[in-house]
Amino acid sequence: MIKVNNRPIEWQEGMTIKKLINSLKYSYPVLIVTINGEHIPREKYEEAAVADGDDVKIIHPIAGG
Amino acid sequence: MSCVLTAEKVQKLKAARKVLKEIKYEPAKLEKGYANKTLYINLSDNSIVSKDVTEKMKDVFIGGKGFGLWYLWNAVAPSTKWNDPENEIVISPGPVGGITQYPGAGKSLVVSLSPTTGSVVDSNVGGHFGPLLKFSGWDALEIQGKADQEVIVFIDGNKGTISIEEAPLEAVDTHLIIEELTEMYAESEEDKRNISVVSSGTAAQNSLIGLLNFSFYDKRRKSPRVKQAGRGGIGTVFRDKNIKAVVVKFNGVKGDLNNPVDLKKIQELGIKLHKEIHDFDAIQTQKREVGTANLVEIMNDYDLLPVNNFKYGYHPETWKIDSKQIKKKVTQNMPDGCWYGCSMACAKAVDGFELKTGPYKGHKVLIDGPEYETVAAVGSNLGIFDLEHILECNFYCDTYGVDTISLGTTTAFLMECYESNILNKEITGGLELTFGNKDAAMELLHQMSRGEGFSKIAGQGVRKIKELLVKEYGADSHFLNDIGMENKGMEYSQYISKESLAQQGGYAMTNKGPQHDEAWLIFMDMVNNQIPSFEDKAEALHYFPMFRTWFGLMGLCKLPWNDIEPADNRQTSEPAKVPEHVQNYVELFNSVTGKTIDKKELIVQSERVYNFQRIFNIKMGFGQSLHDNPPYRSVGPVTVEEYLSRQDRYDQQMKELIGVDPEGKTIEEKMQITRKYREDQYDELRQTVYKRRGWTENGIPTLEHIKNLGIDFPEVVEVLKKHL
Structure with a gap:
């Protein structure tokens, strides 16, 4: 189990930030991603591994609309 | 554009014109973003009056929507209906409006009593009208009364003339009339860019949901185009006053016309x-x-x-x-x-x-x-x-x-x-x-x-x-x-708010009705989970409506605030607020007006106007807790098919959030349990928001709060005292 934005999500073997974003259908073009507080730049999403128990934040910096 | 507008037709339109009233004026030179004059026109008796803008008006109401609310407050009684002659349409750009150096500075704010809500409504719109009006010497245009025939109001900011003209032959539909009037009032192709037309259309006069179009001339396309003040039915008020169009003409737009201090x-x-x-x-x-x-x-x-x-x-x-x-x-x-x-x-x-x-x-x-x-x-x-x-x-x-x-x-x-x-x-x-x-x-x-x-x-x-x-x-x-x-x-505007309690409040706890220009919190709430507690949501429902109100006081567009973000925005403590851009706005206001606000005072400027608008609603018989009730469709699933379409989600929430096992329950039972939970959540949020905003449990601003804000005018206190 991992936490994404403080909500529990089932962890899966081989999970990366890119796979996680895709599975959550997070298509908003500007995201702020951290794993256990460490910032993950956009170009590292594919290789950034998510381990079981990680605390992931995927913040959509939008209060607009 | 498709219509063939011949010189002959233009001559015919002009020939049918009859000037009902014309006055000359000396266009005011702008000082620190203000002309310090507003224009009042009454179409019942064709009076045209110049009013002075007081320092108090600027301090308390700033401009734009603030000026509109203040003028309308003084124009109408609690018994006034949208189609009474006393109702006004007020258009004002605000002190920052019209600058050409910073993106998104051409907005106009329109205020009136709404045909659909019965109370005060505001709507913001792009196009060139607001800035050209200000450069013509007017911080606001106030139109009251009702013409007994179709009229056009024409303001020439270079010649210093204002006329009310009978307009029997012009079209009503916007794509036609903006072309006709741009052609009629321009002296050359180059001159067309100096004209802006406010118009509506044939459906506005046959419905209550009419809008206003504000034109600007696109010189690349060689055609006038329009932006819309859509919300609240102000186009219907416009047509009810027998106005076909309001036209402003000003030649000489330059970057320093606001005469800013820096x-x-x-x-x-x-x-x-x-x-x-x-x-x-x-x-x-x-x-x-x-x-x-x-x-x-x-x-x-x-x-x-x-x-x-x-x-x-x-x-x-x-x-x-x-x-x-x-x-x-x-x-x-x-x-x-x-x-x-x-x-x-x-x-x-x-x-x-x-x-x-x-x-x-x-x-x-x-x-x-x-x-x-x-x-x-x-x-x-x-x-x-x-x-x-x-x-x-x-x-x-x-x-x-x-x-x-x-x-x-x-x-x-x-x-x-x-x-x-x-x-x-x-x-x-x-x-x-x-x-x-x-x-x-x-x-x-x-x-x-x-x-x-x-x-x-x-x-x-x-x-x-x-x-x-x-x-x-x-x-x-x-x-x-x-x-x-x-x-x-x-x-409602077009977002599903069922899974964002904060946005349910962002829609239903608004001043004018469920338009998302006060607060759009869905991602912060539903996706980011950044505002989990009632207090967090209430803080967001305080800050964002106040912050976003400010655009409407200035003549500014919201989009350049957060539809573009600095590279390092992610490293700030509150990226959703886009702190660097907030600071830009503080400095922009100070650089135009010479005042010295900071980001806290920016919020207070909005808070004054926001609370005044709430009290205006109360004056008109609205603005209390019961008027902040949302339709259940915006809160949760109304029908069985709706529940079934997201059954896994609702069942999971029942288990995890409500603490009830959905196993063995009928759909109807589950819908009832879900509904009670969601409605209770909304009620708790409402009370938390009211408290944060300085209002009573019934949603009435307290006397202490309005005193702190400096809007405790006798007429405001009188309205409030009836409800406290």
């Missing part, structure tokens, strides 16, 4: 933002390519795009109407700002669109947009996934003068009523108003222009239709109140 600083701020837009727009929100339509597929992905009267938030056919398809239609690589210097350039246009229906069938026209709201309102929310239809509907709504949001939400409601057997062909006059029936939806709009058939009911808006269906056809009022997406008499 032009260099404004230039620095502007250059910084232009660079951000240049560097990041393509990878952020693509405003320069598709305007606001980039949201279509995003909202669909997050289950937030309204489908079939806000029942669902997703539809598999959305790809047919998303921004990729829209991008193929809107002309690319053309600077598209609706005011000079706006590099965000979101005012997209479809050129040479051939109309397939209606009185202008076969004409090739220019269509403004489509905006996200329009795509959702007249597309997905009606179950229509046909871009050609959406564009056609967009054009006709604009030229007929009808708000796409209110029309879409109302039609969606009618379609659900039809499919629920509350309406039938006998009542609709043969229109088969089922979801997805684009021909019926289009015919309803054309009827509205002609003032015929079922549109006479449809054009009343959701609240009045609900009342009629209950009274005349014995419909179930409980069900209609659940599915009728209105609050305070205004139709």
Whole structure:
């Protein structure tokens, strides 16, 4: 189990930030991603591994609309 | 544009003109963003009066929407109705409005009593009118009274003349009249860019959801174009006053006309933002390519795009109407700002669109947009996934003068009523108003222009239709109140708020009704989970409505605030607020006016006006807790099919959030449990928000609070005391 934005999500073997974003259908073009507080730049999403128990934040910096 | 406007026709229009009143004036020179004069016109007796702007007005109400509210407050009594001569239309740009160095500085704010809400409404709009009005020497235009024949008001800011003219031959529909008037008042092709026209359309006079179009001349396309003040039915007020158009002409727009105290600083701020837009727009929100339509597929992905009267938030056919398809239609690589210097350039246009229906069938026209709201309102929310239809509907709504949001939400409601057997062909006059029936939806709009058939009911808006269906056809009022997406008499804008408690408040705890320009908190709440507690949500429902009110005081557009973000925004403690841009606005205001506010005082400036508007609502018989009740459709699933469509989600929430095992329960039982929980949550949020805003449990600002804000004028206190 991992936490994404403080909500529990089932962890899966081989999970990366890119796979996680895709599975959550997070298509908003500007995201702020951290794993256990460490910032993950956009170009590292594919290789950034998510381990079981990680605390992931995927913040959509939008209060607009 | 399609109409053939010959020199002969223009001569004929001019010859039929009769000047009813004309005055000369000395245009005021602007000082620190203000002309310090406002223009009052009464169409009942054709009086034209110049009013002084006091320091107190500037300190308390700032400008824009603030000036509009203050003038309207003084013009109307609690008994005044929208169609009484006493009602006014006030247009004001605000002190920062008209600068050309910083993107998004050409907005006008329009204030009036609304035909659908019965209370005060404000609507913001681009186009050139507001800045040209100010450069002509007026911080606001106040129109009261009612003309006894069709008139045009013309302000010439160079010659210093104001005239009220009989206009018997001009068209009413916007795409025609803006072309006629631009042609008539311009002395040359070059001069056309100095003209801006406010107009409405034929459907505005036959419905309560009329809008105002504000024109600007696109010299590349050699055509006038329009932006819309859509919300609240102000176009209907405009036509009820027998106004065909208000025209302003000013030649000589320059970057320093506001006479700001620190032009260099404004230039620095502007250059910084232009660079951000240049560097990041393509990878952020693509405003320069598709305007606001980039949201279509995003909202669909997050289950937030309204489908079939806000029942669902997703539809598999959305790809047919998303921004990729829209991008193929809107002309690319053309600077598209609706005011000079706006590099965000979101005012997209479809050129040479051939109309397939209606009185202008076969004409090739220019269509403004489509905006996200329009795509959702007249597309997905009606179950229509046909871009050609959406564009056609967009054009006709604009030229007929009808708000796409209110029309879409109302039609969606009618379609659900039809499919629920509350309406039938006998009542609709043969229109088969089922979801997805684009021909019926289009015919309803054309009827509205002609003032015929079922549109006479449809054009009343959701609240009045609900009342009629209950009274005349014995419909179930409980069900209609659940599915009728209105609050305070205004139709909801186009976002699903079921999974964001904060946004339910962001819609229903607004001053004018459920338009998302006060607060759009869905991602912060539902996706980011950044505001989990009631207190967190209440803080957001304090800060964002106050912050966003400020744009309307200044003459500024909201988009350059957070639809573009600095590279290091992610490293700030509150990225949703875009702190660097907030600081830009502080410095922009100070650089124009010479005042010395900080970001806290910015919020207080808004808070004064926001609370004043709340009290204005109270004065008009609204503005209390009961008026902040949302329709249940915006809070949770109303119907069985809705619950079943997201059953896993609702069942999981029942288990984890409510603490009830859904196993063995009927759908009806589960719906009841879900409803009670969600309604209780909303009530708790409401009380927490009221407390944060300095209001009583009934939503009334306390005397102490308004005293702290410095708006405890005797007439304000008098209104409040009746309710405290």
